[in-house]
Amino acid sequence: MNGKTVLITGGTGGIGRAAAVGVASMGAHVGITGRDRTRAEQAAAAIADESGSPAVDVFVADMSSQAEVRRLADEVLTTYPQLDVLINNVGGFWAHRHLTSDGLEHTFALNHLAPFLLTNLLLERLVSSAPSRVVTVSSGAQSLGRIDFDDLMGEQDYSGQRAYNQSKLANVMFTYEVARRLEGTGVTATALHPGMTNTAFSAEDPSRSMAPIVFAARPFMKSPKRGADTAVYLASSPAVEGVTGRYFANRKTKKSHDSSYDANTTGRLWQVSADLVGLPANAYG
Numbered sequence: 378m379n380g381k382t383v384l385i386t387g388g389t390g391g392i393g394r395a396a397a398v399g400v401a402s403m404g405a406h407v408g409i410t411g412r413d414r415t416r417a418e419q420a421a422a423a424i425a426d427e428s429g430s431p432a433v434d435v436f437v438a439d440m441s442s443q444a445e446v447r448r449l450a451d452e453v454l455t456t457y458p459q460l461d462v463l464i465n466n467v468g469g470f471w472a473h474r475h476l477t478s479d480g481l482e483h484t485f486a487l488n489h490l491a492p493f494l495l496t497n498l499l500l501e502r503l504v505s506s507a508p509s510r511v512v513t514v515s516s517g518a519q520s521l522g523r524i525d526f527d528d529l530m531g532e533q534d535y536s537g538q539r540a541y542n543q544s545k546l547a548n549v550m551f552t553y554e555v556a557r558r559l560e561g562t563g564v565t566a567t568a569l570h571p572g573m574t575n576t577a578f579s580a581e582d583p584s585r586s587m588a589p590i591v592f593a594a595r596p597f598m599k600s601p602k603r604g605a606d607t608a609v610y611l612a613s614s615p616a617v618e619g620v621t622g623r624y625f626a627n628r629k630t631k632k633s634h635d636s637s638y639d640a641n642t643t644g645r646l647w648q649v650s651a652d653l654v655g656l657p658a659n660a661y662g
């Protein structure tokens with residue numbers, strides 16, 4: 378990864394931080410994002426220390442806000458004339474419905490619309506840096522998901538688990554659709570399930586409804602390093618050079634939800650997402 382630049386969203390903890398250590402240890406120049414500058418700078422210093430690479434940059438943005446995602450993209454474009462890998466990792470779970478500053482349901486906005494918008498805003502740079510890669514951290518929960526086009530934001534009926542499953546299926550559909558749109562550009566797009574991993578996942582949910590499950594499952598969970606392994610593999614391995622439009626778990630391709638292979642559905646999700654973030658839907662496509 379010498380000479381490569383990798384941007385990882387949510388690199389201050391959990392899977393993102395471990396992925397940052399993984400690619401930095403291979404020589405990559407790494408940028409991480411987080412919401413709080415002090416926390417992000419502390420994480421960058423620790424990543425540099427653990428990886429032995431001094432090249433770790435910090436970007437600060439609350440990715441639930443589209444204005445912040447746009448500012449983040451501008452800053453990344455100014456800082457990195459070349460971007461070889463984007464790892465879309467930020468995500469979370471909330472048992473109760475609440476809205477972002479843009480008035481959108483938080484889970485859908487943060488888990489799906491934020492990586493959708495960020496990737497689109499960085500696409501030209503990824504294309505000019507090709508061969509390059511977009512790696513999106515989804516979840517096995519995608520297999521239980523359904524894109525409810527009539528109630529994407531859970532206004533009529535909200536369940537935290539359903540919202541999470543939907544957002545993680547949206548990660549996979551986004552990956553397949555962007556892979557199709559970028560065919561021939563040298564930019565690949567893959568998605569992955571990291572496996573149940575011992576992180577701070579869902580700790581921000583005020584109801585702490587996942588806490589008992591997390592507590593019970595903790596002894597069986599992967600370490601963050603193991604949870605980040607497939608993301609690091611997809612970001613760096615020559616074995617997946619040119620591999621695009623695929624979903625992985627444990628470094629192996631895996632079948633995703635049947636609906637994710639329906640180009641009409643992925644195209645429709647792309648169109649709706651583009652409308653919600655104010656982008657033209659026909660970009661690359």
Ligand SMILES: NC(=O)c1ccc[n+]([C@@H]2O[C@H](COP(=O)([O-])OP(=O)(O)OC[C@H]3O[C@@H](n4cnc5c(N)ncnc54)[C@H](OP(=O)(O)O)[C@@H]3O)[C@@H](O)[C@H]2O)c1
Pocket residue numbers: 386387388389390391392393410411412413416417438439440441466467468469487514515516517570571572573574575576577578579580
């Ligand atoms: N852990 C698991 O078992 C598991 C299983 C399947 C899939 N996943 C997926 O893996 C990804 C990473 O999860 P994790 O377990 O590593 O979670 P985590 O420990 O909670 O880490 C989340 C990261 O995202 C950042 N973040 C959270 N909200 C943000 C926001 N609004 N704006 C910007 N950054 C934000 C946090 O940074 P700051 O707090 O510093 O801002 C942190 O760096 C998620 O997409 C999740 O869905 C996890």
